[in-house]
Amino acid sequence: MPSRYSSFVPLLVAIVVTFASWALAQIPATITEQLTTPERIESSKWWPTDGKTAKEEYVGARACLQCHSTIVNSQSQHSMAKASLPAESSEALRDAAGQGFRLSEYEYKIIREADGTFHYTASNAGKTVTWPINWAFGAGKVGQSYLSEQDGAFHEVRFSYFSTLHAFGVTPNQSLQPATSMNKASSRTLTGAEAQRCFGCQYYGLYGRQTL
Numbered sequence: 670m671p672s673r674y675s676s677f678v679p680l681l682v683a684i685v686v687t688f689a690s691w692a693l694a695q696i697p698a699t700i701t702e703q704l705t706t707p708e709r710i711e712s713s714k715w716w717p718t719d720g721k722t723a724k725e726e727y728v729g730a731r732a733c734l735q736c737h738s739t740i741v742n743s744q745s746q747h748s749m750a751k752a753s754l755p756a757e758s759s760e761a762l763r764d765a766a767g768q769g770f771r772l773s774e775y776e777y778k779i780i781r782e783a784d785g786t787f788h789y790t791a792s793n794a795g796k797t798v799t800w801p802i803n804w805a806f807g808a809g810k811v812g813q814s815y816l817s818e819q820d821g822a823f824h825e826v827r828f829s830y831f832s833t834l835h836a837f838g839v840t841p842n843q844s845l846q847p848a849t850s851m852n853k854a855s856s857r858t859l860t861g862a863e864a865q866r867c868f869g870c871q872y873y874g875l876y877g878r879q880t881l
């Protein structure tokens with residue numbers, strides 16, 4: 670090779686190696702990376718939303734404290750850790766206790782019991798229904814929605830808290846049209862699969878398949 674080209678050889682090799690490794694990186698290294706999400710869920714021993722693991726099988730964050738205390742302590746302060754809470758721990762509900770508000774022709778009231786639990790009433794035309802509020806979803810930065818547990822099912826409460834408005838309004842995926850019945854004004858019943866998805870993502874394993 671003429672000597673005037675020799676200084677280009679290492680550069681050329683470097684370019685070829687760079688491009689070759691870039692091209693190789695585009696090819697999935699293992700078959701797992703080519704799976705679709707449902708296939709991946711099926712083939713994984715554990716997946717947050719699969720609901721196959723019973724609550725008792727989770728050790729909980731305390732088990733990590735011994736070695737990762739800094740992470741465990743800071744995680745518990747993070748919005749993600751507060752993304753779903755037992756209603757008793759919801760600040761928005763605590764602040765709203767005793768307050769009433771109106772959504773179309775229905776009047777709502779949030780009530781806090783002496784033991785810290787919450788329920789709400791929906792009233793219209795002299796009729797009142799009472800439902801428990803058991804779970805709060807959303808750290809409260811944007812808002813918070815609520816689940817009511819009754820008759821062995823989960824019900825998405827008709828109202829949510831909107832932080833920017835400092836007020837309660839219709840829960841985002843529910844119809845903004847005025848509720849046509851007391852039942853619709855109270856809540857929307859979730860299917861088992863919907864509830865499992867909520868809890869699967871927000872509350873790893875709190876509700877295993879056995880309990881839903």
Ligand code: HEC
Nearest residue numbers: 726727728729730731732733734735736737738740741744
């Ligand atoms: C007996 C000590 C011990 C306990 C208990 C423990 N870990 Fe670890 N964990 C370690 C060590 C050691 C490492 C490796 C750290 C490293 O390589 O820098 C590690 C690494 C990790 C990593 C990888 C971190 C990274 O940056 O790659 C995660 C995630 C993790 N642990 C989560 C947990 C969780 C969740 C729990 C509780 C369910 C837990 N650990 C309990 C000792 C422990």
